[in-house]
Amino acid sequence: MFKLIFVGFFGLFFCVNLNANEISSYSLMKYKADFSKQNQQSKDALVNEYSKLKNLAQVLEASVMKDDVDLEVAKNMLIVDIWTNKFLQSYKPTTNELNELYKIEKPRTVAKYELRNILVSYENNADRIIGMLNEIKDKTQKKDSFIKYVRSVSNDVATKQNNGLTPLVDENKLSPQIKEALKGKKEGDIIKVNLKDVGTQILYIEKYIPEKNATFEEAKEALIDLAKRKAVAKEMELLLK
The missing domain is CATH 1.10.8 (Helicase, Ruva Protein; domain 3)
Structure with missing residues (x-):
C-alpha cells in the first residue's frame, strides 16, 4: 500500500x-x-x-x-465491459474447438479489389477521360494511359503518389456506391462514381480476387474471435444461473 x-x-x-x-x-x-x-x-x-x-x-x-441513476447504470455497464474484456484476453480456444467451428461455419473469404483511382472535379471531364480510355483495346496500353491521366489530372494527392493504386481492400469495406458500380465488372474495366461535394472518381480494376471457401489458416483469426465470443456468452449464462 x-x-x-x-x-x-x-x-x-x-x-x-x-x-x-x-x-x-x-x-x-x-x-x-x-x-x-x-x-x-x-x-x-x-x-x-x-x-x-x-x-x-x-x-x-x-x-x-x-443515488444517481445514470451513475448506477454506468457502473453496471463498466463492470460487465471490464470483465468481458479481461475474459476475452485470457480465453485461449483449443485447436479442436477451432476445427469444430471451421466445420460448422464453413467460412468464406471476402472478395477483394485492388483499384487505381483518378479524381476529377467535374463529371463531364470524367466522361471524356473514360471515353478515350475505353477506345484503347490493348490492356497494357489502356493501363499505361490510365496511369498517365492519374499523373496529369488526378486531384487525389494520396493515391497520385502511387500512380493511383490503392491497397488491396475487402469488398465489404468499399462504399455502397463503389460496390454497386463494380457489380459484373472484371479486371481491366473502368467504372465511374460521383462523390457529393468532392468530384467524380474514375476507378480502374487492377486486381479482383473473388469470394471463395477459406482455408483453416485464412479463417483462423476470425474463428478465434468467434470462439471467444461464444465462450464469453456461455460464461455469462453460467454466472446468471
Whole structure:
C-alpha cells in the first residue's frame, strides 16, 4: 500500500490510501504507460493525479451523485465491459474447438479489389477521360494511359503518389456506391462514381480476387474471435444461473 508518498515540486506529502496495482492500472488505462518504467518525477505525478481523481470520485458518489441513476447504470455497464474484456484476453480456444467451428461455419473469404483511382472535379471531364480510355483495346496500353491521366489530372494527392493504386481492400469495406458500380465488372474495366461535394472518381480494376471457401489458416483469426465470443456468452449464462 502507498501511505505517505512524496509528490510535486514543493516537497509536500499527501496522506493517501492507494493500492499499488491501482496506480499501475490507472497509468495503463489512461496513458497506455507502464508505471514501473516511469522516472520518479512521473511516478509522483501519477500518484498525485490518481489520488485527487479517486478522492473526488468518492466525494461525488457520497454527495451530489448519491443515488444517481445514470451513475448506477454506468457502473453496471463498466463492470460487465471490464470483465468481458479481461475474459476475452485470457480465453485461449483449443485447436479442436477451432476445427469444430471451421466445420460448422464453413467460412468464406471476402472478395477483394485492388483499384487505381483518378479524381476529377467535374463529371463531364470524367466522361471524356473514360471515353478515350475505353477506345484503347490493348490492356497494357489502356493501363499505361490510365496511369498517365492519374499523373496529369488526378486531384487525389494520396493515391497520385502511387500512380493511383490503392491497397488491396475487402469488398465489404468499399462504399455502397463503389460496390454497386463494380457489380459484373472484371479486371481491366473502368467504372465511374460521383462523390457529393468532392468530384467524380474514375476507378480502374487492377486486381479482383473473388469470394471463395477459406482455408483453416485464412479463417483462423476470425474463428478465434468467434470462439471467444461464444465462450464469453456461455460464461455469462453460467454466472446468471
